[in-house]
Amino acid sequence: NLWPIGVLVLGCVLVLFNRRVSTADAPRSKLPGILVMVIGLLFGFNAYPFYQPFDAYNGDQGIGPYQAVIDHANARGALTYWAHPEVHQYSSMPAPWPASILVDSVYFETEPYSGDLLTAEGYTGFAIFEEGAISIGRPGGIWDQTLLEYCSGIREHPVWAIGELDFDMGHIDHGIGTSQTVLWLNEVTESGVVDALRRGSCYARRGMGTDITINDFMISGDQTGFTSGQNGQISGTPMVTIDIDTAPASMPLTVQIVRNGASIHTIEVEGPGQLTFRDTGPGLKGAFFYR
Numbered sequence: 001n002l003w004p005i006g007v008l009v010l011g012c013v014l015v016l017f018n019r020r021v022s023t024a025d026a027p028r029s030k031l032p033g034i035l036v037m038v039i040g041l042l043f044g045f046n047a048y049p050f051y052q053p054f055d056a057y058n059g060d061q062g063i064g065p066y067q068a069v070i071d072h073a074n075a076r077g078a079l080t081y082w083a084h085p086e087v088h089q090y091s092s093m094p095a096p097w098p099a100s101i102l103v104d105s106v107y108f109e110t111e112p113y114s115g116d117l118l119t120a121e122g123y124t125g126f127a128i129f130e131e132g133a134i135s136i137g138r139p140g141g142i143w144d145q146t147l148l149e150y151c152s153g154i155r156e157h158p159v160w161a162i163g164e165l166d167f168d169m170g171h172i173d174h175g176i177g178t179s180q181t182v183l184w185l186n187e188v189t190e191s192g193v194v195d196a197l198r199r200g201s202c203y204a205r206r207g208m209g210t211d212i213t214i215n216d217f218m219i220s221g222d223q224t225g226f227t228s229g230q231n232g233q234i235s236g237t238p239m240v241t242i243d244i245d246t247a248p249a250s251m252p253l254t255v256q257i258v259r260n261g262a263s264i265h266t267i268e269v270e271g272p273g274q275l276t277f278r279d280t281g282p283g284l285k286g287a288f289f290y291r
Helices: 003-021 031-047 064-075 142-151 190-199
Strands: 089-094 105-110 125-129 160-163 179-183 202-206 211-220 225-227 239-247 251-259 262-271 273-278
Touching: 003 031, 125 202, 160 202, 179 190, 202 211, 239 251, 239 262, 262 273
Parallel strands: 125 160
Antiparallel strands: 089 105, 160 179, 179 202, 211 225, 211 239, 239 273, 251 262
């Protein structure tokens, strides 16, 4: 990106040289040197401040452009989420004129990018609903792998899941209320919402005509307890407590408890109610997580 400086210096040299050797009998024009200087200046402005490290003309640049967006957002206190990372979208449209002289249609394809969640760093979370629950959200999937990386110190921050809306009026299953993100707020303000999303004090739910509300999700020991998004030290045998409301009032539920990427307990209950599970299984040394 520094090569325009060389062009600018060359233009200055040409101007100075032609000025020194120019005489009345043999005049030399300064125009070539000035033109070279102008070219150097133009390319210099293109390099800085308008230079961008990524473009659409140098092939696959991997996670780099997206990581740059994440870093830019983090530097300004913003939140970043991966949208529908498991979707495979393929569509086409008639080619406009004059491109239609050469081709009939233009095709667009977006492949799933689940693996990028393991490669990227520093993002806030991802959308588990609608398109993120199969390979990412399943027990032992990519989400659990990122959380294990956080527990082992590889990642600086944990990754959270939210519900998003990719609204399609042509399908009733994708109505505007299908997917929701429910927040546990300390205060009902804009900053309170952002804070809850940032620290993972939230959960995603999906369904048409039914509501499952988690009033509390707590991991407690002999003396201390922690809710969703919190971390700390547990003494004694961990106790998992889940307080659930349902609408309609009576609803059969299957609750699966996951620790460190493995399903450790499945409970069949009739909601609403409070569920408790004392985790006496192996693997409780070091850092671990529940979801």
